[in-house]
Amino acid sequence: MIDTGSYDDFGKEREFISIDLRTPKHKNRVIDFFEKKNMLNDEYQYSIKAQWTDSKFHPDMTMSEKELIEFASALNSWVQKTKARQDQGV
Numbered sequence: 001m002i003d004t005g006s007y008d009d010f011g012k013e014r015e016f017i018s019i020d021l022r023t024p025k026h027k028n029r030v031i032d033f034f035e036k037k038n039m040l041n042d043e044y045q046y047s048i049k050a051q052w053t054d055s056k057f058h059p060d061m062t063m064s065e066k067e068l069i070e071f072a073s074a075l076n077s078w079v080q081k082t083k084a085r086q087d088q089g090v
Contacts, residue, residue, distance in 0.1 A: 017032070018032045034046065045064055046067075
């Protein structure tokens with residue numbers, strides 16, 4: 001369901017995360033997150049691509065490092081609640 005790895009970005013090794021949400025009915029439900037370096041401001045950003053949409057209608061979305069940290073914080077909050085419920089057997 002979750003795949004991580006690296007890819008070549010014009011000679012630089014960058015990381016990616018792919019979330020596979022496919023079902024027998026929806027075979028292309030995959031969300032990819034790619035680490036990128038913005039050449040204009042030399043900051044990292046994260047490209048988000050939903051494979052079920054045509055890029056000419058829905059181009060890749062991006063997140064800044066600050067937004068990535070905010071997203072991770074919110075997601076980690078859910079993870080902590082989930083772990084607590086599982087530890088309690090709920």
